Amino acid sequence: MRELNTQGLDTPRGYRVLRLLQGSIADANADLVVISTHASKSYRPSGAALRSLGYPEGLEPERLTPVFLLEPNELMGTYLLPEREDPATLVLRIPGRDNLRGDVDELEVYERGAWAVYSALAALELRDRGFARVASTVLGGQRGFDPRETLRVLMHHAQRWLEHSRYPRQVDLVLHEPEHLDVWAQAMDEVLGREAYDVAADAVVSALAEELLARLEARRFDDPEVEAKVGEPIRAVLAPEQRNELRVGRLAVPGRILAESVVYRVEKCHGVKKLGAGDLYWRIERLPGFGVEPWIVQHLHALRVYGNEGVHFKGMDRALIARDLPGLLASLLRVLLYWSDTL
Known part of the structure; x- marks a missing residue:
């Protein structure tokens, strides 16, 4: 894994680190990995992140256990993959860009997805399942957003969780693709207001x-x-x-x-x-x-x-x-x- 940028936070429970990395989520040094897939009812969960974890054909939806769902009778939300324990695996199901209905702000949907991830982590803590090291893909296949918008959303939720949670010491945001890494590293600097x-x-x-x-x-x-x-x-x-x-x-x-x-x-x-x-x-x-x-x-x-x-x-x-x-x-x-x- 290649480190692109970092931020440090001193909290009442100790020093915490937020890192931006490039590599495969399968290689992350983490207690929990977070990946995303589509929320379509017509197709099984699939995608590059699942392939990297050993699911080349995707997986059957019934293998996922719901943790935090955003809408009644809808699939959007977070799920555990119980068969993977080392590291544990949390899956965010989020509508693809072509599956959004009506006049929907795509960035708002993305932000709700990120909120669902960290809400799920909080819910798991209440069940005494805490994770010191969490690695997450940038979620949603990057979705064509400006890197600054993507990182603004992800860093906001990661920072709040690091500041207030009992367990975490480190959150890694992992870029799968090796292109435009300087742009992403600079985007993190800009989100942090670094000169x-x-x-x-x-x-x-x-x-x-x-x-x-x-x-x-x-x-x-x-x-x-x-x-x-x-x-x-x-x-x-x-x-x-x-x-x-x-x-x-x-x-x-x-x-x-x-x-x-x-x-x-x-x-x-x-x-x-x-x-x-x-x-x-x-x-x-x-x-x-x-x-x-x-x-x-x-x-x-x-x-x-x-x-x-x-x-x-x-x-x-x-x-x-x-x-x-x-x-x-x-x-x-x-x-x-x-x-x-x-x-």
Whole structure:
């Protein structure tokens, strides 16, 4: 799976991540996958997503168990596929573009479909079925909408669920087709209100970006998960061909994960019993007791705050902007050096 873009959210129940990926939904690292198919009574559920899950001819409707239906005596809604448990599979049945009756706003139908998906997840939680990692196709075969409209709908519902639900840590929105990926990644930036910044316009920023990239190129992280979630995304963002339109927010989530990884390693080295437990703010605050220098503590706090792109201080900009970039790059570089030299 190829990561195209990310957003981080700090919630009362911990840090949550929303990712835009490209690949097959069958390859998703998830506890629950969400796919869509038509809501026609004349044909069995079918489509590219079902084919990728091993149903080349589609499947019989009676194999689906209703969870959340939108209209009485209609098929539109969400269904579980009980025969698939690892991961569990939720199917959205939604009318095709050619099957909408009357003067119907197609985008409104799409939005109702997305609402039905997350309503179903809430209903399943009430049955004590919670899912930490959810991967969803973009639903409805993309339906020819502008990517910004599609992502606006899907991200709105995913964000609300991540903020308020007990279980989830991550939601992945998966694009099956490999075309126009830059357009989709940019659309997510635009939905989030992220500004584009030319790194070459500031000598200090350019020097920080060069040094950070050089160190990441010279030495990979020894932890494969940290390398995948921190090293690879930062190298992609800071690649020379990307620097004329760098989106500051694309560095925020890798930075936050780097901060969490440093804190985890320090705790592990000092025998903390409940590793990773508790609010990250207080976990960082107690690091001086383990011999961590105060200046490193401040850089870790900076990465913690930058990574919470969705909920910044009241009265301040919610999206990271160009003037945040020097501080973010400086903190990334200092924490990276601490990882290399100390951990």
